[in-house]
Amino acid sequence: MTFGVEQERDWNALSDVEFRRIVRAEFEGNYPEALKNVPYRMRWSENGAWYLRMARKGWIAPNWPLEYGGMGLEPGKLLIFIEEGERCGIGRFLDLGIHMIGPVLIQWGTPEQQKLFLPEILACEQRWCQGYSEPSAGSDLASLRTRATRDGDEFVVNGQKIWTTLADDATHMFALVRTDPGAQKQRGISFLLIDMTTPGIEVRPIRDLAGHEEFCEVFFDNVRVPVMNLVGELNAGWSVTKSLLGFERIFIGSPKLPEYGLVVLERAVAAAGLEADAAVSDQVSQFAMDVLHLRDVYEKFAERMRRREPIGDDVSLLKLWATETYQAIASYALEVAGEPGVLTTPGEPSAEVLSDFYRSRGPTIFAGTNEIQRNILARKVLQLPMS
Amino acid sequence: VTADPEILTMLGDAVAAFARPDLEAARKLRDDRQGYDPDGFAQLGRQGWLWVSAPEHLNGADLGALGAVTVARPLGYGLRGEPFSQVVAASVVFGDATLSPRLNDVAGGVASGDVTPGVFLHHDATKPKPEAAAVSGGGYTLSGAAGPIEAGRADGFVLKAYDGSTPVLCWVPAYTPGVSIDMAHAPDGTQVAMLRFDQANVEADSVIATGDAASEISRRAFDAGVLAQSAELLGLMDRVLEITLEYLRTRKQFDRPIGAFQALQHRAVDVWVRKELAEAAVYAAATKFDLASTPSAQRSALCSAAKARASSSAMFVCNQAIQLHGAIGTTHEYELSLHLHRALRISTMFGASFFHRRRFSDYRAKAAVEAAVASADSERALT
Numbered sequence: 001m002t003f004g005v006e007q008e009r010d011w012n013a014l015s016d017v018e019f020r021r022i023v024r025a026e027f028e029g030n031y032p033e034a035l036k037n038v039p040y041r042m043r044w045s046e047n048g049a050w051y052l053r054m055a056r057k058g059w060i061a062p063n064w065p066l067e068y069g070g071m072g073l074e075p076g077k078l079l080i081f082i083e084e085g086e087r088c089g090i091g092r093f094l095d096l097g098i099h100m101i102g103p104v105l106i107q108w109g110t111p112e113q114q115k116l117f118l119p120e121i122l123a124c125e126q127r128w129c130q131g132y133s134e135p136s137a138g139s140d141l142a143s144l145r146t147r148a149t150r151d152g153d154e155f156v157v158n159g160q161k162i163w164t165t166l167a168d169d170a171t172h173m174f175a176l177v178r179t180d181p182g183a184q185k186q187r188g189i190s191f192l193l194i195d196m197t198t199p200g201i202e203v204r205p206i207r208d209l210a211g212h213e214e215f216c217e218v219f220f221d222n223v224r225v226p227v228m229n230l231v232g233e234l235n236a237g238w239s240v241t242k243s244l245l246g247f248e249r250i251f252i253g254s255p256k257l258p259e260y261g262l263v264v265l266e267r268a269v270a271a272a273g274l275e276a277d278a279a280v281s282d283q284v285s286q287f288a289m290d291v292l293h294l295r296d297v298y299e300k301f302a303e304r305m306r307r308r309e310p311i312g313d314d315v316s317l318l319k320l321w322a323t324e325t326y327q328a329i330a331s332y333a334l335e336v337a338g339e340p341g342v343l344t345t346p347g348e349p350s351a352e353v354l355s356d357f358y359r360s361r362g363p364t365i366f367a368g369t370n371e372i373q374r375n376i377l378a379r380k381v382l383q384l385p386m387s
Numbered sequence: 388v389t390a391d392p393e394i395l396t397m398l399g400d401a402v403a404a405f406a407r408p409d410l411e412a413a414r415k416l417r418d419d420r421q422g423y424d425p426d427g428f429a430q431l432g433r434q435g436w437l438w439v440s441a442p443e444h445l446n447g448a449d450l451g452a453l454g455a456v457t458v459a460r461p462l463g464y465g466l467r468g469e470p471f472s473q474v475v476a477a478s479v480v481f482g483d484a485t486l487s488p489r490l491n492d493v494a495g496g497v498a499s500g501d502v503t504p505g506v507f508l509h510h511d512a513t514k515p516k517p518e519a520a521a522v523s524g525g526g527y528t529l530s531g532a533a534g535p536i537e538a539g540r541a542d543g544f545v546l547k548a549y550d551g552s553t554p555v556l557c558w559v560p561a562y563t564p565g566v567s568i569d570m571a572h573a574p575d576g577t578q579v580a581m582l583r584f585d586q587a588n589v590e591a592d593s594v595i596a597t598g599d600a601a602s603e604i605s606r607r608a609f610d611a612g613v614l615a616q617s618a619e620l621l622g623l624m625d626r627v628l629e630i631t632l633e634y635l636r637t638r639k640q641f642d643r644p645i646g647a648f649q650a651l652q653h654r655a656v657d658v659w660v661r662k663e664l665a666e667a668a669v670y671a672a673a674t675k676f677d678l679a680s681t682p683s684a685q686r687s688a689l690c691s692a693a694k695a696r697a698s699s700s701a702m703f704v705c706n707q708a709i710q711l712h713g714a715i716g717t718t719h720e721y722e723l724s725l726h727l728h729r730a731l732r733i734s735t736m737f738g739a740s741f742f743h744r745r746r747f748s749d750y751r752a753k754a755a756v757e758a759a760v761a762s763a764d765s766e767r768a769l770t
Contacts, residue, residue, distance in 0.1 A: 281745075288748065292692055293692070296671035297664060297667040299671070314663075375649070379652075382652075384635055384647065
């Protein structure tokens with residue numbers, strides 16, 4: 001079968017400059033001004049129209065191969081596509097279908113699964129959330145306890161997921177579930193696709209520090225899932241998950257957030273009339289340098305990607321430096337802004353230093369806490385002994 | 388200049404083989420306040436490594452800033468005290484200027500390692516500066532002071548003096564009448580010169596450049612020297628990290644290697660992160676240094692950022708290494724002390740972190756203005 005919309009041209013045949021020009025013109029010319037650099041994760045009701053436009057244009061899945069309806073971009077072109085999106089301040093939607101489950105199904109899915117899910121993902125009719133973390137399985141993800149028990153042609157799922165981003169905006173979830181309670185940790189886990197409208201699922205939003213409801217708890221009470229929704233072999237879900245971690249890891253360390261944080265800080269310095277203050281200038285210079293060198297490190301890994309070399313375990317460096325730099329900058333902006341920085345005038349959006357501060361707290365925790373990243377680096381890169 | 392990666396790899400390997408750490412020799416040079424072995428310096432000259440970034444018209448290898456970085460890193464790893472970064476700066480000065488026959492001879496001597504230059508290209512605004520009064524015939528008379536200048540063994544100095552506010556870049560032989568030299572000792576055993584000038588003459592054929600040309604040449608040379616120092620610090624960090632990780636893997640307490648403790652693992656990762664940042668900063672600056680498309684303000688900003696990063700990273704790496712080693716790390720005898728003493732020297736030479744952070748910031752602001760003008764052009768190219 002054929003998937004998606006046919007591409008208007010062979011993007012990889014274009015020069016990088018020409019490709020960038022086309023992407024920039026499309027984004028700058030059409031992305032709504034009001035949705036640029038929104039400091040929270042938007043819902044489908046807010047930015048869905050933009051992504052439907054992308055879907056119709058055949059630009060929804062830049063990372064998928066042509067034969068599956070993607071743009072089939074080589075790594076260098078894909079980076080340009082992403083950079084131009086960041087440059088324009090385009091906000092993400094619940095795009096895990098594009099970034100995670102699509103590539104998983106292309107690699108591991110049966111033809112039936114591909115036929116059933118890929119076209120709907122490409123059309124944005126399905127929006128996928130990720131059911132990994134549980135109340136007792138955070139950093140130690142492999143200790144997860146949500147059970148899936150086989151009953152005829154179905155699995156019966158019971159348990160709870162948490163920190164599920166925008167679960168209430170999702171139509172589907174890909175989840176890790178325990179299918180063999182007797183096996184050791186990673187060995188008894190399977191990868192399951194779940195329709196969120198199935199009876200027995202309850203979603204409760206969690207309000208975060210900033211007052212936004214981006215995370216949810218998801219409860220499963222005898223939720224019946226067709227056996228054909230199992231991806232990969234039974235009890236081999238851990239391998240399926242790990243295959244996702246290669247390409248995507250560089251983006252966690254994108255310099256975009258700290259670069260934006262620096263802009264917010266420099267505006268806060270100006271607003272406080274501290275441009276000429278020597279102590280503030282020295283600190284701002286340090287942060288500017290921290291961001292500059294983050295960009296240099298990022299480029300090193302981007303170059304590996306362009307050369308199609310393995311990304312390497314040392315990529316965790318990017319996440320550490322990007323998220324901790326962002327946090328330091330956002331915290332300092334709050335200090336510089338002083339009292340006005342934490343005040344919100346009724347009817348106006350919250351002060352940007354405050355929202356940037358809130359936004360900087362999460363990234364050191366999600367996608368593998370920075371402490372876990374340090375453990376990985378210590379063992380795999382520095383080759384220090386196991387404790 | 389576009390240096391071939393393979394040539395650079397071979398060059399780096401050759402320097403690394405030459406500059407393997409010899410702890411006993413390094414200790415002796417430090418403790419006897421010799422700093423470095425003059426024979427070693429001469430060997431660097433014979434190999435052509437001193438002239439790695441010099442242009443072809445001076446018979447240089449013309450490998451640009453990346454070439455200098457490639458030589459400097461293993462020198463730093465091998466605890467070599469030779470004034471390599473001074474020579475790199477001097478090679479840019481001589482390469483960028485139009486040289487008199489006399490200066491051409493000086494340049495040849497520096498290339499071969501027979502003439503050791505001290506370089507003074509950037510004075511601290513709070514200190515008295517060297518003054519140059521024009522005399523008839525195109526020469527100058529120097530007064531005032533300059534320093535600190537690396538290289539106690541300097542045969543002469545590449546000096547940026549000031550005729551009022553006009554910079555005068557000149558060569559001043561060390562034995563010039565009216566030049567007196569006071570020496571200060573650095574922790575790594577190198578000698579640092581403080582110059583005083585009392586009616587010292589600079590003849591016309593020792594004047595390298597004046598005015599805007601002197602400013603531009605000395606700034607580019609300073610950037611090149613600073614970047615070479617950053618690469619030396621990078622090599623130093625490579626070695627300190629290596630011995631520290633080895634110590635963590637082998638030293639046992641509570642019946643296990645101390646590197647198995649998470650607190651120390653995380654500390655070690657932070658040390659590695661600082662080294663990686665310095666590495667990315669140095670190579671990014673070196674790659675852009677010789678590109679025609681890099682505006683000079685951006686070049687200076689990148690080089691100062693690299694120096695500020697390498698300096699603070701090197702001090703962080705050394706300090707953490709001492710802590711991770713425990714008491715042995717605080718001794719004069721253990722290898723770490725050699726690296727710390729060298730780091731103290733290089734990280735402050737040509738300006739410490741604080742100075743370079745400010746210089747980075749100044750040039751970043753200038754580069755932003757230049758970029759605003761240039762971006763109009765690139766937008767046109769894109770659309």
